[in-house]
Amino acid sequence: MASSAARGRASIARALARGRERVGRRDARARARTSDVPAHESSLAAMGLTPERRTGGGVRATGTTFTTSATCPFAHRCWLALTELDAGYDLELVNLEAKTEAFETLFARAAPDARANPSVPILTHDGTIMVESALILKYISETFEREGKSIRASGKTGYYGQLFADTFQQCVPVFFKMLRATNEADLGEAVDAFVAGLKKANRVLELGAAARAGGPYACGEQFTTCDIMAMTFVPRFEIVLAHYRDFNLRETLARNECSALEKWIDAVSSRPSLVYTFGEIERLTGKTHEQAFVDHFAKFVTWRSNEGRVAT
Incomplete structure (x- = not known):
């Protein structure tokens, strides 16, 4: 049976292929x-x-x-x-x-x-x-909002959505710490903090489950700025940490029972706007978006571990 990481990559690849064809x-x-x-x-x-x-x-x-x-x-x-x-x-x-x-x-x-x-x-x-x-x-x-097109959040779902976005974004400075680590001890400390941050973000999604009424996004069925504030780092976490720190985001989420966060990542990763901008990044840089992200963050990495890292 395919792992959640493999299913996630396959889903994104199919969506990106459709986007490239349309573009x-x-x-x-x-x-x-x-x-x-x-x-x-x-x-x-x-x-x-x-x-x-x-x-x-x-x-x-x-x-x-x-x-x-x-x-x-x-x-x-x-x-x-x-x-x-x-x-x-x-x-x-x-x-x-x-x-x-x-x-x-x-x-x-x-x-x-x-x-x-x-x-x-x-x-x-x-x-x-x-x-x-x-x-x-x-x-x-x-x-730029108009009838039938809104990404603003409000009410209880807006509260939980913003709480999620704020909590998930706490992982961003830790992501940079993982990249800037210059030894195993610093990297291990950063990895532990990063996983702890992911668990907190998953908990917020669980806390707001009733308000979201089963919807896949941070505010339920509606895709909002709460998703946007958090989601641009998802592919960076997946691609960049796998490349420089041998860290598998999807496997880490599965191992730590962060199913709510996994479902949210699946939803935003196949969002047409994200797929479209991936295609534009590739057109504008002349690289795959994966390589473009790896190159973008190269300046933060001065040390590479000789041992593979897997989050605990």
Whole structure:
């Protein structure tokens, strides 16, 4: 019988293959631009997952520019939100290892500290420049919402969904500790803390089970910003930790009886918006999204264990 890890990888692979096929057939007007490619249109429509909206020669982005890097997990949140809400926007891709003066100037115009290290995402909408992924995500969810398309959470499910997102995100700094570990003792301590964090996130999903009424997402049947805040790190945890630390996320969840978290990961991993952005990451980087993620986090790893690591 296939393991939960193998089933999860197979499910994602099938979804990604379908997404690539649809992206390959998409209309040229729906392509993202870097500096000289036409404006980005409906992402989900480009995949054939929703009806494409058309006005005359096609819907064009009007006054909205999303500035990001292809592989940043924090900026990925806002990209997913724009995709989910079928928003029109121009995509500006930046290389964070070779920042341009124009990018640095744009960031400085909006950052609380104009001298801070420029980062993504940056959203420019109707003349206003915005920074910080959580704030931009909230703005997108409120501003681009329309009838039949909402990713905002509310009520009891919103409470449990946000509690889950906040709890799951506590694993993120521990993820970086695992990558930055320089000896077995430090790595072992980080692994233990990471697994403890996963157990807490699983517990929150269990606590909110009645409110979710069997729905697969953090707020039940509705996919919301609570899912988005947490889910961009799921593929990074799976791919990057397996590569650099021989850590199998799915097997760890199964061994620690985190079935609620497993089900949530299955649900968000096959979300069409995620599959779409994986395809775009591959198109923009010229690599598989797995390799792109591994390369993105390479700068945090200075030591590799000679022994395989398996969480306990």
